[in-house]
Amino acid sequence: MTSELLNGGSMNPDSVAVRGGREDLQALGVHALPLDLSTTYPLPDIEHGGDSYESMALGGHPLSEGGAVYARLWNPTVARFESGLAQLEKAEAAVAFASGMAAMTAAILASKDTMKSTVDPATRPHVVAVRPLYGGTDHLLASGLLGVDATFCAEHEVAAALREETVLIVLETPGNPTLDLVDISSVVTQAGGVPVLVDNTFATPVLQNPISLGAAMSLHSATKYIGGHGDAVGGVIACSEETAEALRRVRAITGAILHPLGAYLLHRGLTTLPIRVRAQQESALRIAEWLQSHPSVEKVHYPGSDGDPRGLLQHQMRGTGAMVSISLSGGFEAAKRLTSGVSMFTHAVSLGGVDSLIQHPAALTHRPVAPEARPLPNLVRLSIGLENVEDLINDLAQALAPVASSRDEMAVDPVIADPIRMDVAEAAVR
Ligand SMILES: *Cc1c(COP(=O)(O)O)cnc(C)c1O
Numbered sequence: 488m489t490s491e492l493l494n495g496g497s498m499n500p501d502s503v504a505v506r507g508g509r510e511d512l513q514a515l516g517v518h519a520l521p522l523d524l525s526t527t528y529p530l531p532d533i534e535h536g537g538d539s540y541e542s543m544a545l546g547g548h549p550l551s552e553g554g555a556v557y558a559r560l561w562n563p564t565v566a567r568f569e570s571g572l573a574q575l576e577k578a579e580a581a582v583a584f585a586s587g588m589a590a591m592t593a594a595i596l597a598s599k600d601t602m603k604s605t606v607d608p609a610t611r612p613h614v615v616a617v618r619p620l621y622g623g624t625d626h627l628l629a630s631g632l633l634g635v636d637a638t639f640c641a642e643h644e645v646a647a648a649l650r651e652e653t654v655l656i657v658l659e660t661p662g663n664p665t666l667d668l669v670d671i672s673s674v675v676t677q678a679g680g681v682p683v684l685v686d687n688t689f690a691t692p693v694l695q696n697p698i699s700l701g702a703a704m705s706l707h708s709a710t711k712y713i714g715g716h717g718d719a720v721g722g723v724i725a726c727s728e729e730t731a732e733a734l735r736r737v738r739a740i741t742g743a744i745l746h747p748l749g750a751y752l753l754h755r756g757l758t759t760l761p762i763r764v765r766a767q768q769e770s771a772l773r774i775a776e777w778l779q780s781h782p783s784v785e786k787v788h789y790p791g792s793d794g795d796p797r798g799l800l801q802h803q804m805r806g807t808g809a810m811v812s813i814s815l816s817g818g819f820e821a822a823k824r825l826t827s828g829v830s831m832f833t834h835a836v837s838l839g840g841v842d843s844l845i846q847h848p849a850a851l852t853h854r855p856v857a858p859e860a861r862p863l864p865n866l867v868r869l870s871i872g873l874e875n876v877e878d879l880i881n882d883l884a885q886a887l888a889p890v891a892s893s894r895d896e897m898a899v900d901p902v903i904a905d906p907i908r909m910d911v912a913e914a915a916v917r
Contacts, residue, residue: 500575500693505758508571522751523564528554544739546732560739564747568754569723572713575692575757576705576725582734583723583750587688587708588623589743590722591657594684594704595633596741597733598655601682606652611636615648617658617674618860619665621686621708622848624657626855639860642669646677659686660695660803664812664848664868666788668799675701682730688712688839693764694806698725709753711839715763719752721745763841763873767809770876774869775811777880783821783887785865788812809871810838812848819864822847826867828886831879838870843879845869 498506515521530536531552539553543560555561565583573581584590599612614637616628628637635655638648645656656678660669666689675683682703687695691712697705707713709721722745724734738744745753771789778787786792790807791800800807815821825845826834832845836852846852848862856862871879 501761503571503574504693504761507574507757508567508569508754510570511567520567520751520754521564522747523562524747525555525562526558528556528558530554530556544736546734546736546739558747559742559744562744562747562750564754565745565750568745568750568757571754571757572692572707572709572723573725575760576687576698577696578698578705578725579728580731581723581725582731582738583709583721583745583753584738584743585722585745585749586720587621587706587710587722588627589741590706590708590724591624591627591686592633593734593737593741593743594706594724595627595635595655596737597730598682599633599635600733601654602652610652612654613638613650613652615640615645615653615656615681617642617645617656617669619662619667619853619862620657620659621663621688622853622856624659624686625853625857625860628657629855629857642674645674646679649677649679649681653681656681656683657686658683659689661689661790661808661810663689664788664853664862664866666790666792666808666810666812668790668795668797668803670797670799671697671700671702671803684724689808689810690804691760691764691808691839692725693761694768694808695804700803703727703730709756710837712760712764713839714753714756715760715840716752716756717837717840717842719749719756721749721753723753764809765806766873767871768806770873770879771809771811771869771871772807773876774871774879774883778811778813778883781887783816784813785816786814788814788866810868811871812866812868814863815865815867817865822865822867825883825886829882831874831882832869838868840870841873843870843872843874 535553539550540556542550549555549561569581569583602612612635614635616637616639618639640648658669658674671685684704685697685702687697687705688708688711705725707723709723775787775789778784789811829845832843835844836846846868848868849864853862
């Protein structure tokens with residue numbers, strides 16, 4: 488990635504990460520990112536304030552003579568973060584939300600408006616979703632809560648799953664938690680013009696730029712790598728300016744904008760994103776290699792662990808990332824022992840921070856997923872942080888030491904596996 492240029496400009500992505508979205512600071516006479524916590528803004532007069540309000544309600548920017556009006560519509564600290572992220576993603580624009588799920592919700596709601604005029608308006612809009620997906624996304628789509636129907640399928644089944652009323656295709660690559668890769672270009676081709684949303688949380692803009700591969704939207708749970716320090720929840724979607732307008736309209740109405748303090752922390756996180764991802768990835772590869780030969784480990788999952796037969800690590804990604812999942816030969820019992828036996832890894836959900844985490848997807852992040860698509864009970868997911876890699880390996884070695892012989896079928900039979908009831912969803916207003 489060293490010779491790559493951004494947006495036709497001359498900056499390397501490492502420089503964009505540090506500099507992007509800070510273009511107005513010099514004129515403001517400040518060096519650090521200003522944090523504007525205003526909930527409301529003084530209006531010059533009724534007409535100009537009203538015009539600016541109208542511009543933003545339609546998804547546009549505030550008018551310079553009319554001001555930002557109200558913090559649910561616009562905030563300069565949030566806008567700077569969006570600009571920095573958009574530049575890193577090689578996109579025209581980005582729109583930031585209170586969480587990754589708020590971002591996903593807005594993307595689905597905005598897509599409903601794009602249903603072809605030839606479709607009977609009584610028809611529910613339709614989304615095609617390539618599994619595996621983050622459990623929350625799977626749950627949101629399966630529930631029907633937003634008034635859309637969803638078809639879950641594999642990558643090669645996308646074209647066959649399309650309907651006249653399909654308004655969006657959702658995919659995640661690398662997928663959570665199996666780290667399976669999906670060929671973005673193949674799905675874009677199959678989509679035949681239907682917008683494709685790629686959840687780029689695991690790859691980060693450092694390793695993958697879905698917009699450059701034809702995706703309409705690249706979504707991040709910024710809570711993870713973008714922030715990188717486990718202290719800010721947020722979501723962001725990189726896209727065209729036209730799509731950004733549709734997303735901002737939804738964001739203004741539903742009140743899902745990112746808090747400025749979150750934007751400040753996430754924007755600061757961008758500066759170290761490339762070096763964090765590269766350092767964490769280097770350790771993850773070492774750990775994956777070490778795990779591969781461990782007798783308690785049945786299979787190690789990371790991007791390319793299947794030999795990358797389609798060359799996606801060459802054409803689509805610029806690295807394998809810092810997430811590793813393992814299938815344990817000792818089943819659920821071994822997973823329980825590992826997650827409670829480690830001390831250099833925190834047993835906690837989430838990922839992408841400077842500290843290493845370990846969690847059990849079937850019981851936690853993927854608990855709401857339908858049983859047939861839920862991860863197996865012997866699968867454990869590791870997020871590799873910036874600790875010394877030898878320390879991490881030693882810790883895994885001591886926690887994996889007792890090899891279990893029995894492979895009991897555990898156990899995760901959660902009540903919430905049956906998503907929000909469909910009859911409730913049916914009543915949702917389109
Ligand atoms: C965590 C996560 C989300 C949801 O993001 P939140 O910020 O927790 O709302 C979506 N997609 C992926 C891949 C995630 O890991």
